[in-house]
Amino acid sequence: DTEVTQTPKHLVMGMTNKKSLKCEQHMGHRAMYWYKQKAKKPPELMFVYSYEKLSINESVPSRFSPECPNSSLLNLHLHALQPEDSALYLCASSPTRPNTGELFFGEGSRLTVL
Amino acid sequence: GIQVEQSPPDLILQEGANSTLRCNFSDSVNNLQWFHQNPWGQLINLFYIPSGTKQNGRLSATTVATERYSLLYISSSQTTDSGVYFCAVSAGGATNKLIFGTGTLLAVQP
Numbered sequence: 001d002t003e004v005t006q007t008p009k010h011l012v013m014g015m016t017n018k019k020s021l022k023c024e025q026h027m028g029h030r031a032m033y034w035y036k037q038k039a040k041k042p043p044e045l046m047f048v049y050s051y052e053k054l055s056i057n058e059s060v061p062s063r064f065s066p067e068c069p070n071s072s073l074l075n076l077h078l079h080a081l082q083p084e085d086s087a088l089y090l091c092a093s094s095p096t097r098p099n100t101g102e103l104f105f106g107e108g109s110r111l112t113v114l
Numbered sequence: 115g116i117q118v119e120q121s122p123p124d125l126i127l128q129e130g131a132n133s134t135l136r137c138n139f140s141d142s143v144n145n146l147q148w149f150h151q152n153p154w155g156q157l158i159n160l161f162y163i164p165s166g167t168k169q170n171g172r173l174s175a176t177t178v179a180t181e182r183y184s185l186l187y188i189s190s191s192q193t194t195d196s197g198v199y200f201c202a203v204s205a206g207g208a209t210n211k212l213i214f215g216t217g218t219l220l221a222v223q224p
Contacts, residue, residue, distance in 0.1 A: 033212075042215060045213070094210055102159065105157040107154070
């Protein structure tokens with residue numbers, strides 16, 4: 001069983017909706033990540049948080065808004081999405097000592113935008 | 115940025131066969147991981163192997179960092195081995211930014 005938990009597993013939303021994806025880990029990791037994966041493609045990095053601070057934003061559109069309320073939780077707030085944003089969204093965490101530590105992924109949240 | 119290429123892109127095996135998957139990367143790395151993505155989308159950690167050789171049951175991996183490649187060996191394949199295999203690397207720096215390779219789609223037939 002994965003130690004990174006993502007909810008919901010499936011989400012369908014309209015282009016005017018506001019929704020959130022949630023991620024939780026209890027491994028004491030201080031780095032957390034959001035990746036986006038389109039069908040038949042590799043995962044692509046969106047955001048990295050280190051010690052609850054945003055350290056990388058890979059030029060992601062502002063309709064995606066990440067939030068790290070504490071060291072165990074990571075949210076991705078969604079607003080005014082487009083159908084092309086439909087994808088599998090993966091959360092991961094890793095130790096920060098060393099900074100090359102192994103990443104562990106959750107099961108993903110499969111998003112469909114109508 | 116760093117480029118990660120995997121080969122072959124697709125592979126079909128009969129159950130019981132052995133296979134070798136390759137990952138080439140364009141720059142020095144200090145993190146390399148192999149994942150198996152199951153049909154439900156979950157990425158399962160296989161190996162954390164920035165250098166050297168590791169074995170776990172029927173799977174083993176070798177990374178030759180100086181020559182910028184890694185190999186994943188699957189022996190006596192089973193139908194449950196089917197799925198997509200990714201290698202992912204990080205070139206270090208202040209943040210562990212893991213970049214995924216292009217993937218190998220493996221189908222093991224009974």
